Amino acid sequence: MLSFLGLLSGLPLLVLGAPLLLTLRCHLLLLAVPLPTRVHLPWPLSRLPRRLLELLGLRSERGKRDKFQLSTATYYFRPLLHVPTLEAARAVLSPAKPPPSPGPSSGPSSAPSSAPSPTLPTGLQKGSAYDNFASFTGSSVFTCPDSSPASPRAGDSWRHKRHELLKHVFRSPNASASPLQPPLSAAIATSLASFDPPSPADLLPLYQALTFGISFLYLLGRPFAQPASLPPLRTYLCALTRIRVLVLEQSRSPLFLLPARLTPAGREIGRLMEVARPYARHVLETAPAASRIGSFILSCRASMSGDVTAYLLDEVTTLLFASVDTSAGTLSFATCHLAALPRAPVDVDAHVKETLRLTPVAEFVVRPLVEPLSLPASPAAAARVPAGVQACVWIKLVHTNPAYYARPQEFLPERWTTRPELVLEPGAFLPFGLGGRACVGSAIGRQVVREVFGHVAGKYVVGGRPDYRDVTRGFTTLPRSVRVTLTPRAAVAA
Numbered sequence: 001m002l003s004f005l006g007l008l009s010g011l012p013l014l015v016l017g018a019p020l021l022l023t024l025r026c027h028l029l030l031l032a033v034p035l036p037t038r039v040h041l042p043w044p045l046s047r048l049p050r051r052l053l054e055l056l057g058l059r060s061e062r063g064k065r066d067k068f069q070l071s072t073a074t075y076y077f078r079p080l081l082h083v084p085t086l087e088a089a090r091a092v093l094s095p096a097k098p099p100p101s102p103g104p105s106s107g108p109s110s111a112p113s114s115a116p117s118p119t120l121p122t123g124l125q126k127g128s129a130y131d132n133f134a135s136f137t138g139s140s141v142f143t144c145p146d147s148s149p150a151s152p153r154a155g156d157s158w159r160h161k162r163h164e165l166l167k168h169v170f171r172s173p174n175a176s177a178s179p180l181q182p183p184l185s186a187a188i189a190t191s192l193a194s195f196d197p198p199s200p201a202d203l204l205p206l207y208q209a210l211t212f213g214i215s216f217l218y219l220l221g222r223p224f225a226q227p228a229s230l231p232p233l234r235t236y237l238c239a240l241t242r243i244r245v246l247v248l249e250q251s252r253s254p255l256f257l258l259p260a261r262l263t264p265a266g267r268e269i270g271r272l273m274e275v276a277r278p279y280a281r282h283v284l285e286t287a288p289a290a291s292r293i294g295s296f297i298l299s300c301r302a303s304m305s306g307d308v309t310a311y312l313l314d315e316v317t318t319l320l321f322a323s324v325d326t327s328a329g330t331l332s333f334a335t336c337h338l339a340a341l342p343r344a345p346v347d348v349d350a351h352v353k354e355t356l357r358l359t360p361v362a363e364f365v366v367r368p369l370v371e372p373l374s375l376p377a378s379p380a381a382a383a384r385v386p387a388g389v390q391a392c393v394w395i396k397l398v399h400t401n402p403a404y405y406a407r408p409q410e411f412l413p414e415r416w417t418t419r420p421e422l423v424l425e426p427g428a429f430l431p432f433g434l435g436g437r438a439c440v441g442s443a444i445g446r447q448v449v450r451e452v453f454g455h456v457a458g459k460y461v462v463g464g465r466p467d468y469r470d471v472t473r474g475f476t477t478l479p480r481s482v483r484v485t486l487t488p489r490a491a492v493a494a
């Protein structure tokens with residue numbers, strides 16, 4: 001009884017003491033970094049008396065924060081670096097390789113320098129910020145930190161996965177299914193023609209179904225036909241959209257330290273995966289050997305030991321997911337921008353590029369600093385940031401930074417054609433990320449968006465006023481809806 005009471009009286013100390021120590025630890029780590037910093041106080045610390053917080057140095061903001069400058073923050077016990085500039089983004093995502101160190105290790109008797117490292121360096125390492133994807137994409141190419149200690153099969157590393165995907169899926173010469181073949185154009189035309197509401201209705205679900213269909217055709221070389229054994233496609237697409245939001249919610253929740261199955265968001269993801277997994281399994285079981293994904297599956301089965309089904313399921317789940325909402329979201333934003341423009345002919349490439357600049361679906365990517373990094377904090381000074389800090393590279397802020405674009409908040413496709421003076425720094429364009437871990441499907445993603453948007457802009461007048469600023473944020477950002485009408489240009493001209 002006494003020990004129970006003792007435990008009970010120690011509880012408040014634990015509830016307050018543990019977060020306090022963790023927050024102070026981050027705070028101390030960032031103290032030596034000469035950058036403005038902000039301390040985010042999670043509950044229950046945010047309830048402590050103001051005086052006490054000031055005394056602990058946890059209340060005040062250090063330095064004036066400008067969203068377009070480097071700064072640091074502590075966020076739920078994690079030390080964060082806020083990266084909104086191109087120079088710092090490059091330093092984090094694509095750091096220069098250190099020169100080979102001279103000395104005994106470079107002598108003839110030393111171990112071969114090509115020995116694979118168990119962890120990836122800064123820029124290639126994804127780290128704990130992506131832990132919340134585990135119940136969803138497992139240890140696929142998107143999340144893999146390199147050789148996974150839990151599964152030390154040959155080739156079970158990010159480098160191997162990416163290499164295999166590039167070889168079989170994204171650069172496969174024998175796969176016949178180009179997404180731009182005439183049957184696809186016909187499918188896009190039929191799908192868009194079916195969208196004929198009398199008053200503005202949401203086009204986003206149609207874009208999601210269309211981009212899913214195109215990805216399926218690209219990967220398997222045949223069109224998707226809804227099998228009775230699978231949940232309806234709409235249910236699957238809604239599940240993916242919801243998971244996208246839940247993963248971000250979970251990483252921002254004070255419950256992030258608990259195992260996913262103990263949190264409401266984690267449990268919901270688990271339920272939604274019961275809808276998503278059968279789709280990945282269907283792809284695995286029915287992919288023709290000559291298709292892109294079939295060739296990838298065969299190669300993995302031949303080169304890896306043991307049962308690789310779980311590994312392949314993670315990979316297919318990731319590919320289906322990564323290809324649908326990113327492309328559908330970009331198409332949705334492009335359509336919102338189109339609706340706001342006069343009916344003049346549209347330059348499709350410039351319109352898509354400006355969409356990706358002003359409204360990138362991936363607004364940020366996160367990388368842990370594996371080693372300390374010196375970053376340009378101002379034209380004159382550098383800031384040394386310690387290892388262990390999570391660098392959040394803000395693609396959206398790089399794209400709207402007035403140092404790189406004139407009139408950065410305006411949608412001006414002509415900056416990519418007739419008004420190049422509106423682009424002050426052409427390199428400040430990273431909608432697919434940067435460095436070795438940039439989007440592996442960027443070429444096909446661009447093609448799909450260009451092809452579908454080309455149809456919309458060429459054949460239809462878009463009615464309605466969808467607001468591109470009204471978004472849902474997950475780890476990708478999409479407009480909440482795209483409420484429009486599509487009237488054939490021929491009908492308008494008549």
Ligand code: HEM
Nearest residue numbers: 141142322323326327330362365431432433439440441445
């Ligand atoms: C407009 C379309 C797309 C956009 C804007 C986009 C954007 C991105 C971005 C920013 C990243 C980096 C994420 C990070 O560093 O955390 C990424 C990674 C990735 N993307 Fe895309 N993506 C698109 C289409 C696609 C398509 C069509 C596929 C596959 C068919 C795909 C597959 C992937 C994969 C597998 C990764 C992880 C690569 C790695 O970690 O090595 N993406 N994408």
